Amino acid sequence: MAVAASPTEAQRDRSAVVARALADPKRLFVLENLADGGERSVGDLSRCVGCQVPNMSQHLAVLRAAGIVTSRRQGSTVLYRIADRSVLDLVGALQRVAGDRVAG
Amino acid sequence: MAVAASPTEAQRDRSAVVARALADPKRLFVLENLADGGERSVGDLSRCVGCQVPNMSQHLAVLRAAGIVTSRRQGSTVLYRIADRSVLDLVGALQRVAGDRVAG
DNA sequence: AGGAAACTTGCGCGTTTGCGCAAGAACTGA
DNA sequence: TCAGTTCTTGCGCAAACGCGCAAGTTTCCT
Numbered sequence: 001m002a003v004a005a006s007p008t009e010a011q012r013d014r015s016a017v018v019a020r021a022l023a024d025p026k027r028l029f030v031l032e033n034l035a036d037g038g039e040r041s042v043g044d045l046s047r048c049v050g051c052q053v054p055n056m057s058q059h060l061a062v063l064r065a066a067g068i069v070t071s072r073r074q075g076s077t078v079l080y081r082i083a084d085r086s087v088l089d090l091v092g093a094l095q096r097v098a099g100d101r102v103a104g
Numbered sequence: 105m106a107v108a109a110s111p112t113e114a115q116r117d118r119s120a121v122v123a124r125a126l127a128d129p130k131r132l133f134v135l136e137n138l139a140d141g142g143e144r145s146v147g148d149l150s151r152c153v154g155c156q157v158p159n160m161s162q163h164l165a166v167l168r169a170a171g172i173v174t175s176r177r178q179g180s181t182v183l184y185r186i187a188d189r190s191v192l193d194l195v196g197a198l199q200r201v202a203g204d205r206v207a208g
Numbered sequence: 209a210g211g212a213a214a215c216t217t218g219c220g221c222g223t224t225t226g227c228g229c230a231a232g233a234a235c236t237g238a
Numbered sequence: 239t240c241a242g243t244t245c246t247t248g249c250g251c252a253a254a255c256g257c258g259c260a261a262g263t264t265t266c267c268t
Contacts, residue, residue, distance in 0.1 A: 007136065007199060012129040015202040019132075023124035024256085025116040032111065042215060055257060057216055062255095068201065076214050076265040090197040091119075095111060097194045098119040099171065128226080146245060159227060161246055180235040180244045 021066035022094060026051060027059050031082070031091050034069065039079035125170035126198060130155060131163050135186070135195050138173065143183035 007015070022028060029049045033040060040048075046056035060080055063069045070083045082088065111119070126132060133153045137144060144152075150160035164184055167173045174187045186192065 007132075009129065011199070011202065012132045015132055015198050016127050016129045018202045019123050019126035019198055020255095023120050023127050025113065025120045026256090028111075028116045028119055028123075043213095051256095052258070053215070054217085054259080058256080061216085067203065073215095073265085076212095078215060084201070086197065086200050090194075090201045093190065093194040093197045094119050094123055095115070096190050097172065097188070098115065098122045124225095130226095147243095156228070157245070158229080158247080162226075165246085177235085177245095180242095182245060 018066045018068065018090075021062050021068055022091070024059065024062075026056075027063055028091070030056075030059060030063065030080075031068070031087070034080065034082045035088060035091070037082065039072075039081045041077045041079055043077075045080070122170045122172065122194075125166050125172055126195070128163065128166075130160075131167055132195070132198075134160075134163060134167065134184075135172070135191070138184065138186045139192060139195070141186065143176075143185045145181045145183055147181070149184070 022031075026049050030045055033045060033048055042056055042060060043053055045060070046053045049056065051059075060069065060071070064071060064080075067083055068087055069080050071078050071080045073079075126135075130153050134149055137149060137152055146160055146164060147157055149164070150157045153160065155163075164173065164175070168175060168184075171187055172191055173184050175182050175184045177183075
């Protein structure tokens with residue numbers, strides 16, 4: 001069941017939204033930072049990735065709109081995390097097709 | 105090894121190119137048509153997807169540049185096919201994250 | 209209430225993307 | 239060689255994207 005038999009147009013649109021959300025190196029970097037299952041704040045991620053906070057907020061909004069990450073408030077900070085385990089499979093599959101080789 | 109430990113920037117860029125290539129419903133439709141492992145011509149795919157031939161040629165060029173499909177000439181027609189089995193895993197993982205449900 | 213910290217939203221700018229159309233290139237068959 | 243088929247490439251346009259900056263919102267602390 002690698003590929004669904006016959007997705008509808010709406011299903012393809014949703015897949016396209018998800019793929020589009022992954023189509024940016026900074027957003028992929030974010031997902032790597034969240035891949036351990038932990039939560040990280042916007043400022044933390046923006047520092048890590050090396051972009052301004054508003055920019056990071058936009059990127060995270062894209063990821064959230066695609067259902068790739070979820071967020072929750074804790075005090076004045078907002079913590080983001082991977083929405084589902086299947087996201088890790090997706091990122092892994094992406095890296096494999098892209099020709100990445102896991103060290104070892 | 106769902107996610108590579110620490111991809112380089114270049115690896116992330118390549119992943120982004122692949123993801124971008126998947127970020128279009130028409131191109132996803134093409135991959136569904138090729139998912140059975142068969143080969144299809146440009147005109148065939150353009151008819152299936154419902155777009156003009158030049159447009160389809162562009163889409164296929166994007167997929168080929170990302171290493172997702174390969175092509176070969178046979179007479180006057182050019183046949184496209186999935187480049188690697190891992191592509192099917194990727195598309196499947198994408199559909200799963202996008203919320204697609206395989207019938208059953 | 210006032211101020212600071214963390215995040216989101218709005219706006220303008222340059223770049224990229226997908227499309228339609230026309231023209232070019234590669235191959236076939238008469 | 240000449241016409242026909244198939245695919246690719248170039249061009250112009252409208253829409254979307256990523257970015258930087260300023261302003262707004264939410265929360266916390268005193």
